[in-house]
Amino acid sequence: MSYPFEAVWMTTxxxxxxxxxxxxxxxxxxAIHVSSPPMAAPDDYLHAWRNCDRNIRSWWRxxxxxxxxxxxxxxxxxxxxNADLRGIIPPLADGVGIAGPSVVNCVESRRSFWxxxxxxxxxxxxxxxxxxxxxxxxxxxxxxxxxxxLRPEYDAVFADDxxxxxxxxxxxxxxxxxxxxxxxxxxxxxxxTPPAGAIGxxxxxxxxx
Numbered sequence: 001m002s003y004p005f006e007a008v009w010m011t012t013x014x015x016x017x018x019x020x021x022x023x024x025x026x027x028x029x030x031a032i033h034v035s036s037p038p039m040a041a042p043d044d045y046l047h048a049w050r051n052c053d054r055n056i057r058s059w060w061r062x063x064x065x066x067x068x069x070x071x072x073x074x075x076x077x078x079x080x081x082n083a084d085l086r087g088i089i090p091p092l093a094d095g096v097g098i099a100g101p102s103v104v105n106c107v108e109s110r111r112s113f114w115x116x117x118x119x120x121x122x123x124x125x126x127x128x129x130x131x132x133x134x135x136x137x138x139x140x141x142x143x144x145x146x147x148x149x150l151r152p153e154y155d156a157v158f159a160d161d162x163x164x165x166x167x168x169x170x171x172x173x174x175x176x177x178x179x180x181x182x183x184x185x186x187x188x189x190x191x192x193t194p195p196a197g198a199i200g201x202x203x204x205x206x207x208x209x
Contacts, residue, residue, distance in 0.1 A: 004091040005140060006031040006069045008059060010052060011077035012051050013038055022082045023075075024106035030085065031068070036061040036204065052076075052136055053168035054158055060146045063113055072146065077136040079187070080194055080205035088184060088201055089140060097145030097177025100133030101187040115163040122162060133169045133179060138187045138205040141172070 007027075009017045013036050024032060035055055056074055060067075071092055073085065092099060110116045119130045133139065154171050169179045184201055186192055192202040194209055 001086060003027070003030050003086060004069060005071040005073045005084070005085075005089070006033065006067055007033055007073045007075060008033045009077060010055060010059075010074055011036050014165045015077045017077055018162045018208065019078070019080045022080060022209065026082050027085055029084050033059075033067075036121065046149065050161075051164055053164040056139075056141070056146075056168065057149050057158060061150055064143070064146070067143065069143070071140055071142045074136075074139045074141065076135075076203065078206055079137055079201065079209055080192075080203070081201040082194070082209075083201060085201075089138075089182060092140060092142050094177075095178045096180045097142050097148070097172045097175070098133060099140045099180040100136060100169070101138055101182055101184055102134055103169075103179055103181045104132035104134055104165075106130045106132075115166045118162045118166055121160055121165075122170060123157060126157070126170055129170055130166060131173050131179050132165045133170050133181075134165045135187065135203070136165055137169070137188055138182065138184065138195040138201065140182065142177070145172045145175065145177050148172065148177070151175070 007030055011017055015035060037055060073089060104113050106116055113132060115132055119127050122130060149171055157171060173179050186200060187203040192205050194202050
């Protein structure tokens with residue numbers, strides 16, 4: 001069975017791809033790319049973390065025509081996966097443009113989820129559609145949604161200081177797509193250590209496995 005997506009490591013030249021071997025060994029027929037923009041100054045790393053969706057958009061602009069599948073799976077460099085991704089990342093359902101580890105609804109979590117503080121910086125017609133996917137460490141996006149994110153009407157939104165976990169899902173929702181959660185539980189913000197002998201996907205894993 002072929003993969004319904006291609007994968008992209010989102011990293012920097014300093015961090016590299018420390019877990020690439022495990023991913024490739026478990027997915028020998030998966031097309032895997034690397035996005036590694038240069039960091040010119042120390043604060044570029046903070047900028048890249050807060051605005052990783054800009055790197056996703058830039059990567060797609062350059063690599064769209066070289067990507068054959070209908071979806072792309074974006075992985076942060078500190079994701080560790082030693083499982084066949086086809087068993088843990090299902091294809092996107094009809095109408096879904098983006099899926100992440102969890103979906104955070106503004107109506108329920110506006111006060112408790114701090115990235116929603118950036119909602120006032122969204123265009124007025126997008127503020128009522130605000131939604132988040134968190135964390136953005138594992139993100140499956142359809143090529144149609146990626147194409148929509150390239151529209152010039154979103155240039156100013158991407159240029160503004162709006163936290164990525166809110167900005168990208170909200171833009172894709174505004175473009176007419178649904179936002180969904182992936183059935184994964186160990187992709188969180190607290191450092192992870194994969195149990196000995198376990199098969200799966202974890203984030204963040206900051207040490208060699």
